[in-house]
Amino acid sequence: MSMDVHHLAGRPVIIGGGIAGLMTALHLAPEPVLLLSRSPLGADASSTWAQGGLAASLGGDDDPELHLADTLAAGDGLCNRDMASLILNAAPGAIERLAGFGVRFDRMPDGTLRLGLEAAHSRRRIVHADGDGSGREVMRALVAAVRSTPTIEVVEGNEARRLAVDDGRIAGVLASSPTGPVFFATGRIILATGGIGGLFLDSTNPLGSCGQGLTLAARAGATLADLEFIQFHPTALDGSERPMTLISEAVRGEGATLVDETGRRFLDGVQGAELAPRDVLARAVWNHLANGHRVFLDVWERPGPAFARQFPTIASACSKAGIDPAHDLIPVRPAQHYHMGGVAVDGLGRTSVAGLWACGEVASTGLHGANRLASNSLTEAVVCARWVAESVAGTPPRRTKQAIASDCPPLDPAAVRPLLSRALGVVRDGEGLVAAARALLPLAERNGAASDPAAVGLMIAVAASRRRESRGAHYRMDFPYHATVARRSEITLEAALAAARELEPVLEGVP
Numbered sequence: 001m002s003m004d005v006h007h008l009a010g011r012p013v014i015i016g017g018g019i020a021g022l023m024t025a026l027h028l029a030p031e032p033v034l035l036l037s038r039s040p041l042g043a044d045a046s047s048t049w050a051q052g053g054l055a056a057s058l059g060g061d062d063d064p065e066l067h068l069a070d071t072l073a074a075g076d077g078l079c080n081r082d083m084a085s086l087i088l089n090a091a092p093g094a095i096e097r098l099a100g101f102g103v104r105f106d107r108m109p110d111g112t113l114r115l116g117l118e119a120a121h122s123r124r125r126i127v128h129a130d131g132d133g134s135g136r137e138v139m140r141a142l143v144a145a146v147r148s149t150p151t152i153e154v155v156e157g158n159e160a161r162r163l164a165v166d167d168g169r170i171a172g173v174l175a176s177s178p179t180g181p182v183f184f185a186t187g188r189i190i191l192a193t194g195g196i197g198g199l200f201l202d203s204t205n206p207l208g209s210c211g212q213g214l215t216l217a218a219r220a221g222a223t224l225a226d227l228e229f230i231q232f233h234p235t236a237l238d239g240s241e242r243p244m245t246l247i248s249e250a251v252r253g254e255g256a257t258l259v260d261e262t263g264r265r266f267l268d269g270v271q272g273a274e275l276a277p278r279d280v281l282a283r284a285v286w287n288h289l290a291n292g293h294r295v296f297l298d299v300w301e302r303p304g305p306a307f308a309r310q311f312p313t314i315a316s317a318c319s320k321a322g323i324d325p326a327h328d329l330i331p332v333r334p335a336q337h338y339h340m341g342g343v344a345v346d347g348l349g350r351t352s353v354a355g356l357w358a359c360g361e362v363a364s365t366g367l368h369g370a371n372r373l374a375s376n377s378l379t380e381a382v383v384c385a386r387w388v389a390e391s392v393a394g395t396p397p398r399r400t401k402q403a404i405a406s407d408c409p410p411l412d413p414a415a416v417r418p419l420l421s422r423a424l425g426v427v428r429d430g431e432g433l434v435a436a437a438r439a440l441l442p443l444a445e446r447n448g449a450a451s452d453p454a455a456v457g458l459m460i461a462v463a464a465s466r467r468r469e470s471r472g473a474h475y476r477m478d479f480p481y482h483a484t485v486a487r488r489s490e491i492t493l494e495a496a497l498a499a500a501r502e503l504e505p506v507l508e509g510v511p
């Protein structure tokens with residue numbers, strides 16, 4: 001098949017059209033940039049689905065130090081404190097910038113921002129837009145701003161499949177388009193591809209979020225960090241729909257309680273109860289389900305009659321599922337929701353490969369540690385997009401050489417989903433992780449539709465098997481305690497493949 005080659009005359013390429021990608025493009029203006037998106041802008045981005053908003057210390061009783069303390073506590077010893085402090089101090093300014101791009105945040109009658117509460121936050125500091133439609137409203141405003149910025153060229157319907165590296169530096173990106181393979185020659189690429197929910201059977205993310213950015217970076221030789229830390233949201237609507245509908249933590253923030261089929265509040269022994277950190281609550285719900293119970297959210301008393309007005313998206317999803325929250329309990333279960341791990345980046349979003357940056361969920365800045373504090377991720381994407389854009393703008397374009405031609409079959413994660421769901425869920429053990437790594441290895445080594453998703457799954461399985469402790473969202477039944485020293489983890493694709501090929505020596509200690 002012939003390949004179109006586009007020389008971009010030094011323009012950088014942003015891969016991904018969620019909040020991180022759009023904000024990076026807007027911050028780069030007036031520098032010309034090309035934004036590559038596999039779907040029409042906003043259509044398939046998990047940003048659009050975000051119900052929770054953006055966390056920022058804006059209340060009179062709040063400050064960035066308190067926000068930092070909550071973030072570090074939720075992160076269970078693994079946050080990069082300096083990075084977290086920088087990001088959280090910049091959070092209020094990020095809200096202002098979004099408002100400047102036309103985002104209509106929810107406000108009090110006096111015009112000040114309405115601040116919501118979510119789990120593990122010691123203060124009301126979540127800024128919402130359109131109730132539980134925050135992501136949709138932010139995306140509406142940013143897509144409009146991008147479309148009206150003449151220096152941003154948007155190319156939709158193109159899925160990035162491989163990065164070209166020449167002499168250790170980025171040289172371009174190969175994408176599949178409806179008319180065949182296309183190569184964009186550039187020395188500067190920003191990954192903003194989102195997360196990995198599409199690799200799980202139960203997830204609140206769009207099905208197309210299959211960790212493409214992780215594969216792109218890993219196949220280009222980049223280092224990835226903290227991949228074993230995957231966040232499961234405790235309250236996804238337990239129905240037949242996939243992806244699952246999120247029942248926002250803000251609902252519990254407004255007083256909803258968790259009960260079982262007998263009507264009993266079963267979180268008695270859990271510190272913080274409904275507002276405990278997400279990893280703690282996801283495990284409590286998971287264990288209660290594993291013990292044969294069902295779990296429900298009770299919104300009758302609180303938020304009560306205000307529920308449908310405050311949470312219109314959730315109310316409409318419940319209604320579609322035949323549930324009337326005014327009279328029925330809402331059935332919930334944990335579902336994959338967010339990836340704390342990602343491509344390792346420094347404070348400017350630079351990866352270990354020259355000419356490659358990462359921003360948003362695909363990146364691992366160290367803010368989230370072992371367990372992300374609710375609503376810190378959109379904030380991180382907006383804050384870091386600015387720093388990434390400044391770094392890209394300050395890196396001179398360079399002439400790139402030859403295009404790569406590569407045969408990339410269409411992506412299909414179907415074979416990978418059951419493997420990851422079984423081994424890398426809320427509760428893990430060494431035996432399951434080894435079994436997953438064994439099953440993923442041949443898929444990752446083959447050039448088939450499952451090989452890119454399997455490569456991501458394999459890196460996660462190896463990272464999880466190496467972490468022989470329980471911390472944050474990574475809970476191992478065979479190692480239920482914290483290790484004495486908290487260490488972030490790093491991995492490359494090459495190292496994961498080598499480890500999986502020699503399972504016994506590398507994964508030693510596994511029963």
Ligand code: SIN
Pocket residue numbers: 051052053246247248249250337338373374375376377
């Ligand atoms: C939620 O609304 O519960 C999710 C917020 C988030 O994931 O940050």
